[in-house]
Amino acid sequence: xxxxxxxxxxxxxxxxxGDLPKWLADPVLAVxxxxxxxxxxxxxxxxxxxxxxxxxxxxxxxxCKWAYDHEDITRTLRWLEEQ
Amino acid sequence: xxxxxxxxxxxxxxxxxxAVMMRFFEMDFGNAASPIHDYGLFARTAVEHxxxxxxxxxxxxxxxxxxxxxxxxxNNLAIFGLVDAGQKSRRRHxxxxxxxxxxxxxxxxxxxxxxxxxxxxHARPDGRFSPEQVAEALRPDTLLVSTMHVNNxxxxxxxxxxxxxILAGHDAFWHVDAAxxxxxxxxxxxxxxxxxxxxxxxxxxxxKGIGALIVRKREGRIPPLQPLLFGGGQEQGLRPGTLPVPLxxxxxxxAKLALRDNQERRAKYLAFRQNACAALDDLGAEQNGDExxxxxxxxxxxxxxxxxxxxxxxxKNVIAVSSTSACTSHTRTPSHVLKAMxxxxxxxxxxxxxxxxxxxxxxxxxxxxxxxxxxx
Numbered sequence: 001x002x003x004x005x006x007x008x009x010x011x012x013x014x015x016x017x018g019d020l021p022k023w024l025a026d027p028v029l030a031v032x033x034x035x036x037x038x039x040x041x042x043x044x045x046x047x048x049x050x051x052x053x054x055x056x057x058x059x060x061x062x063x064c065k066w067a068y069d070h071e072d073i074t075r076t077l078r079w080l081e082e083q
Numbered sequence: 084x085x086x087x088x089x090x091x092x093x094x095x096x097x098x099x100x101x102a103v104m105m106r107f108f109e110m111d112f113g114n115a116a117s118p119i120h121d122y123g124l125f126a127r128t129a130v131e132h133x134x135x136x137x138x139x140x141x142x143x144x145x146x147x148x149x150x151x152x153x154x155x156x157x158n159n160l161a162i163f164g165l166v167d168a169g170q171k172s173r174r175r176h177x178x179x180x181x182x183x184x185x186x187x188x189x190x191x192x193x194x195x196x197x198x199x200x201x202x203x204x205h206a207r208p209d210g211r212f213s214p215e216q217v218a219e220a221l222r223p224d225t226l227l228v229s230t231m232h233v234n235n236x237x238x239x240x241x242x243x244x245x246x247x248x249i250l251a252g253h254d255a256f257w258h259v260d261a262a263x264x265x266x267x268x269x270x271x272x273x274x275x276x277x278x279x280x281x282x283x284x285x286x287x288x289x290x291k292g293i294g295a296l297i298v299r300k301r302e303g304r305i306p307p308l309q310p311l312l313f314g315g316g317q318e319q320g321l322r323p324g325t326l327p328v329p330l331x332x333x334x335x336x337x338a339k340l341a342l343r344d345n346q347e348r349r350a351k352y353l354a355f356r357q358n359a360c361a362a363l364d365d366l367g368a369e370q371n372g373d374e375x376x377x378x379x380x381x382x383x384x385x386x387x388x389x390x391x392x393x394x395x396x397x398x399k400n401v402i403a404v405s406s407t408s409a410c411t412s413h414t415r416t417p418s419h420v421l422k423a424m425x426x427x428x429x430x431x432x433x434x435x436x437x438x439x440x441x442x443x444x445x446x447x448x449x450x451x452x453x454x455x456x457x458x459x
Contacts, residue, residue: 046339075124079125
């Protein structure tokens with residue numbers, strides 16, 4: 001299973017069984033299903049995968065940041081588009 | 084060029100590690116402590132991603148990973164970081180073993196000078212320290228037990244599971260120097276009784292100059308470490324200084340590969356080992372350390388009648404090997420590890436360490452044995 005397949009699997013899990021909202025899951029799934037568009041950007045796709053895996057609605061609250069929230073994922077999606 | 088068989092001293096860097104690092108040297112060079120623009124945010128994202136990857140190898144949470152300059156600094160932080168706690172609680176007894184790396188032994192010697200009582204456990208001829216000795220040495224005022232995971236000179240796996248049982252229910256902090264085993268032998272380091280684990284980047288196909296101290300919470304409490312450096316709040320205040328993002332990202336990539344490719348690498352180590360052992364057997368080599376406990380990427384042998392410095396020199400165009408730890412080889416002092424295992428001076432002076440990796444090419448073993456036989 002390559003990083004794109006894994007991203008699709010984890011995103012579906014987080015959307016269906018976790019807290020990942022549809023508006024965030026959709027653009028992530030678009031990346032996962034278009035590996036040809038993101039060749040050479042696997043490092044960022046791996047980062048995105050980790051962020052989806054550790055998605056927490058309240059990731060930015062509290063004194064320390066040990067989870068990822070919608071801002072992190074949105075930002076990584078933007079970097080994937082820009083770079 | 085000789086084939087490099089000194090991977091316990093340092094490993095080659097994986098090409099994908101180099102590729103990740105180059106990105107952070109050339110393009111995304113921001114400061115992780117400046118998340119006020121995309122450069123800083125990207126750097127911070129990379130650091131946190133690497134932190135997750137490094138922790139994952141030992142089942143640790145990202146917030147349990149403190150980046151350092153390498154295992155030597157991690158060992159120093161684990162040992163000296165507890166001095167204040169020891170003095171305040173009047174627990175000044177420390178247990179370690181005679182086969183530790185100098186990066187543990189020398190800090191412990193310094194602890195002795197500062198009034199701590201350091202108890203050094205012997206090693207058995209099989210290359211392992213005895214867990215029973217740990218049980219006997221343990222006292223109510225034992226502050227720290229520091230034992231290695233895998234010995235750097237022999238490749239022998241140490242009895243961590245047994246120590247974990249002995250330390251269950253005891254307050255002593257347990258530090259494991261895992262410079263040689265992290266990312267290679269996975270199971271023992273998953274044990275949550277281990278409070279602190281030292282990690283080195285350049286032993287797992289990552290860059291030099293980066294490592295980590297994994298500091299676990301036990302019963303909700305983190306070991307009461309004090310920083311050794313001051314000047315910034317990075318790494319939860321335990322290790323201030325601007326984070327070397329390229330090195331950290333490289334370590335993260337190396338940790339990822341260590342976990343992902345563990346079995347594949349192990350198979351390659353074993354295949355190489357068969358050929359190495361066959362050649363060494365032809366020379367009447369005596370293995371230092373029990374084969375049962377020796378990790379598959381390393382072997383330390385005594386070659387009776389062949390002085391190790393002569394062998395290293397004679398072999399230099401075929402294979403690059405060493406006789407002892409890289410950190411002591413330049414001093415030409417005899418191996419304290421082999422001595423602690425009860426080897427005679429003659430045996431120690433005829434010992435070679437060969438260590439390889441999944442990227443090591445085939446060796447002309449016939450040439451190796453031919454050269455060594457001529458030295459007798």
